[in-house]
Amino acid sequence: MKRIVFSAMAACMIVSACATAQDGTGLSKKEKKAGWKQLFDGKTLTGWHQFHAKPGSTPAWKAVDGTLFLDTDAKASGASGGDLVTNEDYENFEFEYEWKISPNGNSGVMFGVNEDKKYGATYSTGPEMQVIDDAGHPDGKNKKHNSGELYDMIAAPKFYAKPVGEWNKAKIIKKDGKITLFLNGEKTAETTMGTPEWQELLNNSKFKTWKGFGEYPKGKIALQDHGDKVWYRNLKIRQL
Template identity: 50%
Template sequence: MNTETPAATSQNEDGDWKPLFDGQTISGWHTYGKSTAGQAWKAEDGTLYLDPKADEGSRGDLVTDEEYDDFHLKLDWKVAQNGNSGIIFYVKEDPAKYPNTYNSGLEMQVLDNEGHPDAKIVKHRSGDLYDLVTGSPENVKPAGEWNQAEIISKDGKLQLIQNGTQVVDTTLWDDNWKAMVAGSKFADMPDWGTFKTGKIALQDHGDEVWYRNIVIKEL
């Protein structure tokens, strides 16, 4: 793996940023639909690391204990060669109604664009609002290198930022949003894309992925 790292994400001087990961434990997170985090997600070398070789029973998407409405999320991520993951937000944790986090939440795609088959699908590349909006410009770094991601959602305005550049700017919940959802793979998922508060999830897609410097500001 390439070990190149960018400058660490820093908190603003106003003190409103809250760390979601202390760099040492998985406190504040749990596996979707469970009360604790499974062994597949490890706090390792200052990162949250997904070990896809872990026992299947310990696998699953990692979700925050808390819900958020208007927020600004920052984090760093890197993915293994041919890897796939995602940052999913506005997740409603109700496994009986929504079996997976993506059944309710929106996703900023995390992907090795050069190696994963999903990269051949429009709106499935790194930085895209998954299956809805193509991110532009495309500025993801290669597998094994750190990327910086930001998600800003306030009063229905959504911005996705990748490596310091805004790649998605859209509006949630209006008529145009409803039309986009109706034309997507989520069209038949009840309530998808309607929630204005929810949890944040890191996706277990079966590939090695690392996250770090995870902070959030409620807006």
């Protein structure tokens, strides 16, 4: 009887492992069934391009050891800087990713980005979830400019980022205009675009007079080149 029980338990463990094991896509069978898709294959920049990319340009962004890495040193060798954006546009989605920042570094993740030539930067239209060395970068001293926050709009209840150089896990959920942000499992911001609350947040931010900011329900996701080394990995998304 003991042997039978053990075998049953072992079988359950094997089935469970198979259900969660990752295949060549980097996603488990359970994740793929739930609609998750990779946004980075760990080896190439496929699916991404520089914002307003010029033909033939070589981006400073590189695929290194399974990460999307901004090699700021490469700029000295002629690589072009600039934010990296997805080829596709997204409206209702759940986006998960991990990030690691260099000492005194700054970056960010924008969404709802419109690539029309009349907009000179990703942040002209896309709200940002902040990525920063809170303790080392001067901007980290400003309220609503810390890691995981909806940049310049909503301050998180507490500091949830791990020490600089360690990996942080972030999540952005956007559904019918409602935005919810999480950093390392903790909610950092929540609001709904187009509501009186949203307008009040805008009126109290640097974006108050920016035409086009936060006005596009559907847009690209962007990784910011703020001039500092930063790493992203395990980027995945599912449409809601």
